Amino acid sequence: MSLHIGFPTALIYYSHFPFWQAYFNRLGAEVVTSPPTTKAILDDGAREAVADACVPIKLYHGHVLALKDKVDALFIPRMVRINRHATFCPKFLGLPDMVRATLSNLPPLIDLQVDVGRNLWGLWPTCRGVAEILGFSGRAAWAAYREGTRHQQAFQGLLLKGYLPLQALAKLRGEPVEPAARQPGALNLAVLGYPYQVYDGYISLNIIAKLKKMGVNIQTLEMVPPDRLYQLSRHLPRRLFWHFSNLVVGATSYYLRQGDLDGIIHVTAFGCGPDAMVDKIMELDIRHYTHGRLPFMSICIDEQTGDAGVNTRLEAFVDMLLQRRGNR
Numbered sequence: 001m002s003l004h005i006g007f008p009t010a011l012i013y014y015s016h017f018p019f020w021q022a023y024f025n026r027l028g029a030e031v032v033t034s035p036p037t038t039k040a041i042l043d044d045g046a047r048e049a050v051a052d053a054c055v056p057i058k059l060y061h062g063h064v065l066a067l068k069d070k071v072d073a074l075f076i077p078r079m080v081r082i083n084r085h086a087t088f089c090p091k092f093l094g095l096p097d098m099v100r101a102t103l104s105n106l107p108p109l110i111d112l113q114v115d116v117g118r119n120l121w122g123l124w125p126t127c128r129g130v131a132e133i134l135g136f137s138g139r140a141a142w143a144a145y146r147e148g149t150r151h152q153q154a155f156q157g158l159l160l161k162g163y164l165p166l167q168a169l170a171k172l173r174g175e176p177v178e179p180a181a182r183q184p185g186a187l188n189l190a191v192l193g194y195p196y197q198v199y200d201g202y203i204s205l206n207i208i209a210k211l212k213k214m215g216v217n218i219q220t221l222e223m224v225p226p227d228r229l230y231q232l233s234r235h236l237p238r239r240l241f242w243h244f245s246n247l248v249v250g251a252t253s254y255y256l257r258q259g260d261l262d263g264i265i266h267v268t269a270f271g272c273g274p275d276a277m278v279d280k281i282m283e284l285d286i287r288h289y290t291h292g293r294l295p296f297m298s299i300c301i302d303e304q305t306g307d308a309g310v311n312t313r314l315e316a317f318v319d320m321l322l323q324r325r326g327n328r
């Protein structure tokens, strides 16, 4: 019987899952993911996680609980750096420790460090270490690493073509998914935020689907190469410490330079320290670059945020943008 490795459908699931799924599959292990977020999963996570954690971290705990009795081991890597420029936020750095300290009766955790900034070999040292723990040879690990790299590149390629992360994952599974075609004359909105916040349908209250239903063209940070986003985030006197924060700031700069943008929405998480700064930087950048002319809305989501409140804000924002267009 093959080994079952649990991968919570949260945090790096939206950015790095294809790599790890292909890697484990090539080793002969089956990857089991938790179901899409529900109220029960979020409530379980919020009950168990430390009280001052941000919503995505609480949610991660809920997904671990949903998986823990179904797998032989849980993959919870300590994400330190995925490039040489910035680290992940401290919550990512301490994630395996937080999970261990707060949840009981867990299967073994595979919690090796991912620190691409320290070496020239990318994810290879982590892959070799994981294979060693699971009892596979270096040769098997290398083949699995190569397989993971191929899948991750295919995923990134789809994102750049306009697929949203969940669509790209579905496409890689062979499902007949296509990215939404850009509607001529429709409003163009950049919806920016950390992928694990924006694409979790439950905690984001399906903001993207709602906007699409209103006929809006959506642009996201995944549609721009990460290197370009890092380059654009250099306008700050000092680059931010955190990986995803730099991507959001870079994406703001990128979309501000696109002449046809009607507005920017920042989806932010309650309890997120880095976002307190990122939100302000976005506001100042927009004010500076467009002299305050580009509408900006920040939507902060917590465990209690209701559908009705978000709907009202989105509808009001879109109505206001349509009126502005009419007045131009």
Ligand code: SF4
Residues within 6 Å of the ligand: 054, 055, 056, 057, 089, 090, 091, 092, 194, 242, 244, 269, 271, 272, 273, 274, 275
């Ligand atoms: S960046 Fe913010 S939302 Fe993401 S894990 Fe850190 S504190 Fe939480």
